[in-house]
Amino acid sequence: MVPVPDAQQLGATPLAGARAALARRLLPTVLNRFDVDIRTAGAPPLRTTAPAPGLPQIDVHRPDDLIRRIADAPKIGIGEGYMAGDWSEADGTDLADVLAPFAEKLSSAIPPVLRRLRKVVDRPIPLHMRNSTAGSRRNIEAHYDLSNDLFALFLDQTMSYSSALFEHGRPRTRETLRAAQLRKIDAALDRARITEASSVLEIGTGWGALAIRAAQRGAKVTTITLSKEQAKLARDRARDAGVSDSIDIRLQDYREVTGLYDAVVSIEMIEAVGEEYWPIYFQTIDAHLNVGGTAVIQAILMDDARLRATRASYSWIQKHIFPGGIIPSLPAIERTLDRHTTLELTEISKFGQSYADTLRIWRAGFDARLDEVRALGWDDQMIRAWQFYLAYSEAGFRTGYLDVAQLRLERPRADADV
Template sequence: MTAPPSAPTAHTPGAHPERRTGIVAPPRLSRARTAVAEHIVRHALARLPLRVRLTAAEDIGLGGPLMDIRDPGAFFRRIGASGLIGFGESYMAGEWDAPDLVGVLTVLADHAADLVPRPLQRLRGVWAPRRPAAQLNTPEGSRDNISHHYDLSNDLFALFLDTTLSYSSAVFRGFPAEHDLLPAAQHRKIDRLLDAAGVGRGTRLLEIGTGWGELAIRAAARGARVVTVTLSAEQRELARARVRDAGLADRVEVRLSDYRHVTGDYDAIVSVEMVEAVGEEFWPVYFQTLDRLLAPGGRIALQVITMPDDRLRASRSTYTWIQKYIFPGGLLPSTEAVERVTAAHTRLRTTERVRFGAHYAETLRLWRERFAERAAEVEDLGFDAVFRRMWTFYLAYSEAGFRSGYLDVQQLLLTREETA
């Protein structure tokens, strides 16, 4: 796939330091702490349906996908120093690998709740890294957090997404799917949301989280008047160009704005996989904002990635590999968390819910395979080998979450409880 019409040309390789990720040498760690980490990790891996190769002469595990630990000393030191962040960093550094990376990560996701011994889980606050204060999703922090991921390069995303440039779960008619089916599957997802929100001719629609504009374009083609907001300057530039190319500039306004600063009344509000970037501290503000902006009788359609409520409660304050390298400030809600927040802080109630986590696993597989196929082109954009391993791990890690059922994705319809 080539970059879409109006996409900016590629930047000069090396012009953006964030594209050259690098990875630090394994941390210095006391022998005692390294030994404790090795004991815990060995014990956990030995009980899993994996084949873990530690040396040419030593395999542990119950049998299954191969996890090849090429530098056990560095692997255990990284985990001893920073837990699961170290586990991901060790992959980035090439200290372990797997012919079937998704298979290995799916096994680990299946056993996420009991990988760490329960006594240590109760002491998570002592050993687990804490999220940096700089990642708090204030208006300024949100702008920086979003820019970290979405302003990397429009050209990068165009290499592995489909022609709709949709960066969220598609809805397929059946599995397995081919990459050529992604545009229709993405439109199916968008149409479900627009139908749920009742979007048609004359609808005043607000979209929170523009992406690269496909939903706004599709809504405007129905006759809606669309205001769509994003914090990504790169996304806004390309979304505006795509809207113009579609001949819909008179129906779509793309704003560079925080959701908290939006004003007006809207018949419908849609948001696709954006609440995950809001941060738990601001979930009440986010849903209160939706409540404030919704006109009487209006409808809200959200697509949301969720995690189990018990895992959310256990890990909500832990600093994760995903937060450090991929989505600063991000946190997935649970179904129960959304219900608690809306009940406590708004008049909004969930009236419909559709789950389709298996479709996200398939979407991620297609993205991951295309990313691997285009590795040379990713390198030509200036992204180094460590960055490419980081993104391979991110896409595989996410796919495994959905394949295991640890993660889910839902479309929610929210309406307001009107008072007499």
């Protein structure tokens, strides 16, 4: 994980000092617009209007350091300030509750004059994070090869690291998470029309849950990943499930795939592809899908206008959690399909609130086992980064800033227009 810079060093130059002074002047204008109680004991307030009673509360412990971080990189500084302990949720306040008002109003609460400064203050995405063949391998390893033992601490027994699909009106708890993950997997397999006669390509193995479930239907599965850690455990899990003979697990980039398949499934893989490579990703699905075949991708989605506004800027989550990652919008996917493939988008099934609950359960599981996380070599800064990532993601889905959907893509039959 990338270390957090010392805040004092960020303000060591005249230009940095000027940026910090400007940030100190502008921050109250922005923060006054969010439904959060921000308290800075012993320092000038960062919020200058009285908050309504009962709002979630933030305690700012080192306001000068936090301002320096925000001035240096607004999209990175808030998260790094949390990692460093410059601010925290108040006692009795949940971190996702604190972050939800920001996710809900992020676009509308920033005054137009400040939005026009985006090109000046946003940091460009580093070139080494491009998802070339070599870059993708580095980016995937940076997250997914952290440790299988780490992910096992907070995921359910299926080791599914993507949104579950909960039943409407049913309890959404750790006890029901496994069933909800299997429901998500079965929904994807059903949408892809996978049966015992199907040949299946899975792009993004995870820890093998979908491949195993498809093989249990009688399908023959080729599944690819760039994570050595995931591939090793997926092979073990396939062996333990008695379906090793039906699953070919490959350490392979999606751009290196060969062969034709009746179905292609890819669960929350597109977020790691990079916008530059979306055409190649969908062309790969198109090229390796039999005529009349069906593909299903599960994708995290954001608003198209928000994507256009932020696509070129470097964010905290790219720096510390998912290097090279970018979340698409549904219109962006549709534009890519229309311009670069023969695939038709024939079904969209959204379930963003299921993701909010999935993330809430993951975070509770992570927090309950912090002693074991520390035993894996994680320090407090790394732990706070993971807590911030899970909580902010939960807030994004809870407020509708983010969504998730399963998309069915179909390769038309040659005689479709006859």
